[in-house]
Amino acid sequence: MTDLAFSCVDVRPEPYGAGPTLLFRLRIEAAAGERIHAVALRCQMRIEPVQRRYAPAEVEMLGDLFGEPDRWSTTLKPLQFAHASLTVPGFTGSTEIDLPVTCTYDMEVASAKYFRALADGEVPLLLLFSGTVFSGERGFTAEPIAWHKETGFRMPVKVWQHMIEQYFPGSGWLRIRDDCLDSLRRYRSERALPSWELVFEELLRTAREPMPAAAEPGPRGRQS
Missing domain, CATH: 2.60.40 (Immunoglobulin-like)
Structure with a gap:
């Protein structure tokens, strides 16, 4: 052999x-x-x-x-x-x-x-x-x-x-579902964002913002 x-x-x-x-x-x-x-x-x-x-x-x-x-x-x-x-x-x-x-x-x-x-x-x-x-x-x-x-x-x-x-100089590729892409396109259109990079940057920035603290309930008034 x-x-x-x-x-x-x-x-x-x-x-x-x-x-x-x-x-x-x-x-x-x-x-x-x-x-x-x-x-x-x-x-x-x-x-x-x-x-x-x-x-x-x-x-x-x-x-x-x-x-x-x-x-x-x-x-x-x-x-x-x-x-x-x-x-x-x-x-x-x-x-x-x-x-x-x-x-x-x-x-x-x-x-x-x-x-x-x-x-x-x-x-x-x-x-x-x-x-x-x-x-x-x-x-x-x-x-x-x-x-x-x-x-x-x-x-x-x-x-x-x-x-x-x-x-692909300075770039990459992502594959997402059609419905998710349509939602992203609406998001971009509503805010008139000129590029996909700005869409993702805004979403990431929003995700990193601290959640507002829930308002504590005030003291209850006495009932007569």
């Missing part, structure tokens, strides 16, 4: 993609310098959040994903990041190739929430490989990639931040 070894050696944003895309640089090695005609490669990527430490500000931002910090020993589970596929051209011995991974900035998606919450450091990733390898010195054989093939990679948080800034 053809034995392939996989590793990830780098990652960078795709500068000219139609949407946010990361390019993971994969190194593929064939045992004993075997000749490979092609590889139909699939890759599943998972975030392994338990493999890093978190600053207090990051802990606060991750509450909606993992709950209170005292529960993290049981709630810090892997998060699905992406699925990607690629056809690897023929090579002998080893090769390197870029794996494009389309990313989302939808804050309803767990991976995007996680990335957004991190200020610095690295994102621990696990890449799991599957697919078909086509090989043979004098013939042509097709074999599945062994199910246990995987590799870890620690992606710098800055790479994600630079990619998002490249596609």
Whole structure:
């Protein structure tokens, strides 16, 4: 059976993609310098959040994903990041190739929430490989990639931040229900607010204002 070894050696944003895309640089090695005609490669990527430490500000931002910090020993589970596929051209011995991974900035998606919450450091990733390898010195054989093939990679948080800034400079995206959006539009129209930022800022400011103290009842008059 053809034995392939996989590793990830780098990652960078795709500068000219139609949407946010990361390019993971994969190194593929064939045992004993075997000749490979092609590889139909699939890759599943998972975030392994338990493999890093978190600053207090990051802990606060991750509450909606993992709950209170005292529960993290049981709630810090892997998060699905992406699925990607690629056809690897023929090579002998080893090769390197870029794996494009389309990313989302939808804050309803767990991976995007996680990335957004991190200020610095690295994102621990696990890449799991599957697919078909086509090989043979004098013939042509097709074999599945062994199910246990995987590799870890620690992606710098800055790479994600630079990619998002490249596609959505100084902004983010929220997805809400139609009825909630209609209510926000009425609120904005009634107050003639020129931007959505001012709508949210006013709502936040109102929410932070202290509630007025309830008036205490005065003394009851005597009845004659």
